[in-house]
Amino acid sequence: MTLWLTRIVPDTRSPQARHDLGDPIGTHRRIMSLFPSDAGPDPRARFGILFRTEDTPTGPHLLVQSTYEPDATRLPDGYGTTVTRPLDALLDAIRPGLTIRYRCAASPVRKPGATTRALYNLPPVVALTGTAADEWWLRQADNSGIKPLTHHSHPLDAVRGQRRPTGAPPQNIRHARTQFDGTAAIIDTGLLRQAVLNGIGRGKAYGCGLLSIAPARQTS
Structure with a gap:
């Protein structure tokens, strides 16, 4: 493939x-x-x-x-x-220990349990920003087989729109977004390939979740 x-x-x-x-x-x-x-x-x-x-x-x-x-x-x-x-050559070149640059514009969220939602009157999905978004990204990076060495994030405009499914009422769409950039060491090539292929987080149909990687430039 x-x-x-x-x-x-x-x-x-x-x-x-x-x-x-x-x-x-x-x-x-x-x-x-x-x-x-x-x-x-x-x-x-x-x-x-x-x-x-x-x-x-x-x-x-x-x-x-x-x-x-x-x-x-x-x-x-x-x-x-x-x-x-x-991108075959790029994927074939990844190996444990290699330092890469990464970028991902993702939609960080958490899904509180029913008890927490009722106690604090929260929606089923809560968008994360700032430090909470950074912590979310670090968890996603770990699950994607990489260990961030440097890390920078900044908020992007939310994705907003309205879907009109055939035979159903219109559906409002909103995905808060944060862009994550930095360098990382590859820990698990299998997990990283899956993250590149499948994307990270929600909102993938609307421009979220694409994980881009490239070998980090070597400095002397």
Whole structure:
């Protein structure tokens, strides 16, 4: 199985691109349009699709990771430019003890038990920020087979939108997000591969959870 990474650089002169960049539901639908439509009830999971929007000095970019090569010709004319490359060499190179750089824009949450929810009038899912989000990330990193050596986090705008399932009432979507960056030592390659393939946390259909890694630059 080959893992693919596609970078889409939207052209902000394109009305479709501008619309998608301002609408997480639109972005999700646009990305899903690049893959076969006859993939069953959960095509995102079947094709291992994860994505993240990144702000760069030249404007926003979309990073799309998948186990199926997307068909960039399905983008509207003038939507932007795309580059797709396999990540097999990167995954084959990871080994215990290797120092990597990581980035993950995730949705840290906790799910309090029924007693705690009733006592403090809490919702079923509580978004985490600040120190609580950092502690969440360190637990996720441990479960992903890496030991953070350096760590930086900063909050991102929440993902907001409204899904309109066929035959069901509209559903409001909100995922608070924090971006985590740093370096880490690889402890367990199997766990790390699974985290890269499957993503971390919730909100994966709306731009959360993609774990990007790269070998750390060696300094003399």
